[in-house]
Amino acid sequence: MFTFRFLVLLALAATPALAQKPAKLKYPTPDANQIYDAVEQPAVPKGGPAGYAQYLETHQKYPTAALQAKQEGTVNVSFVVEKNGSVGEVKVVHSVAPLLDAEAVRVIQSAPRWTPAHQRGVAVRQRVTAPVSFVLAPGSGETVEVPTNLTASTQPLPPGAVAAAPGTTSVIGTTANGTAIIRPEKSAQPVGGNVAFFSWIAANQRYPDLARKRHMQAKVPVEFTVQPDGSLTDVRVVQKHGSGMDEEAVRLIKASPKWEPALYQGRPIKQKMQLPVIFQL
CATH class of the missing domain: 3.30.2420 (TolA/TonB C-terminal domain)
Structure with a gap:
């Protein structure tokens, strides 16, 4: 009897554990509304990073007041690339000046759609930060001379405005020969x-x-x-x-x-x- 039980126990111990199938690991489905900072396949702008930088440069409209005040710098803008490639939740994370900040937001919002990010093969939302640089070309915002007939319809010069010396210019006034500046x-x-x-x-x-x-x-x-x-x-x-x-x-x-x-x-x-x-x- 002892021998029989011992053989049965030995047989059970030697039998491979095939009764239980290993459980398949399933990755959790990405939350539809979750915003990722890092993903397996990041969002890509149309034309790639170089093309996107070129778009931002050629489509920005330097605000006149900022130009005259000689304001320049790089505005860092944060935004979310949605699952359909559109851009939302645009906000400034590094400010330079109010007018430049507003223009940076505008040019980001007006850019073409992106190729959305993907996580485990599924399109997801991703937060992206992009720099928008405003660089003054030498001479930007400086005074220029124009023919007087071009300014005939403008407001007259303020009282006390004096003529600039020959060969010089001023922010407001007239040159020695009467040309408006x-x-x-x-x-x-x-x-x-x-x-x-x-x-x-x-x-x-x-x-x-x-x-x-x-x-x-x-x-x-x-x-x-x-x-x-x-x-x-x-x-x-x-x-x-x-x-x-x-x-x-x-x-x-x-x-x-x-x-x-x-x-x-x-x-x-x-x-x-x-x-x-x-x-x-």
């Missing part, structure tokens, strides 16, 4: 933005042989006037460096594509600008 409502800027302009300069630059032999590098400041038709005239080097770099800087500016002219009361006007032409080996 104003600030543009929109400053002149390169078509496609500063990045596109400087990329064109770099691609079309002919590094002077003498400067190359001398291993010379420099930032040559060039002043020019953006005419109402967008052409660049009156090009001159502000500070000369020699070795052929001054001449090449002038050639590049003269040969560059037309700009978007400055605007006053919705009409194009001329504006003086100054930009550096960079020579780097």
Whole structure:
């Protein structure tokens, strides 16, 4: 009897544990309303990060008052990319100035839809933070001269406004020859933005042989006037460096594509600008 029981117990102990099937682990279904900060497959803007940055730069509208006050900086904006790729809950997390903050929010809201984030193969909501940079081009917001007949319908100059000395300008008043001086409502800027302009300069630059032999590098400041038709005239080097770099800087500016002219009361006007032409080996 003892032997029989012992054999039965031994047989049971040696039998593989196949009676219980291993439980399959099931990942919890993502909460439909949960907002993720980190996901397996992050949300992607149309055109990728580089294309999105280009969109923000080319579609921002620099507020006139901020331009005149020379306000610039980077506004960090937080928003949620929804499951359908739309953008919501847009808010400023790093402020620069009220007008720039508002414009940063506007340009983020107006951007194309994103490819939404995915977690475990399911589209989810994701919180994203993006920088919107406002950079003043040299000369932005400075005074410009316009023909007097263009300002005939504007308010007269305030009492006590005096003529500026020959060769100088003032924020408000008149020049010695009676030409009115104003600030543009929109400053002149390169078509496609500063990045596109400087990329064109770099691609079309002919590094002077003498400067190359001398291993010379420099930032040559060039002043020019953006005419109402967008052409660049009156090009001159502000500070000369020699070795052929001054001449090449002038050639590049003269040969560059037309700009978007400055605007006053919705009409194009001329504006003086100054930009550096960079020579780097």
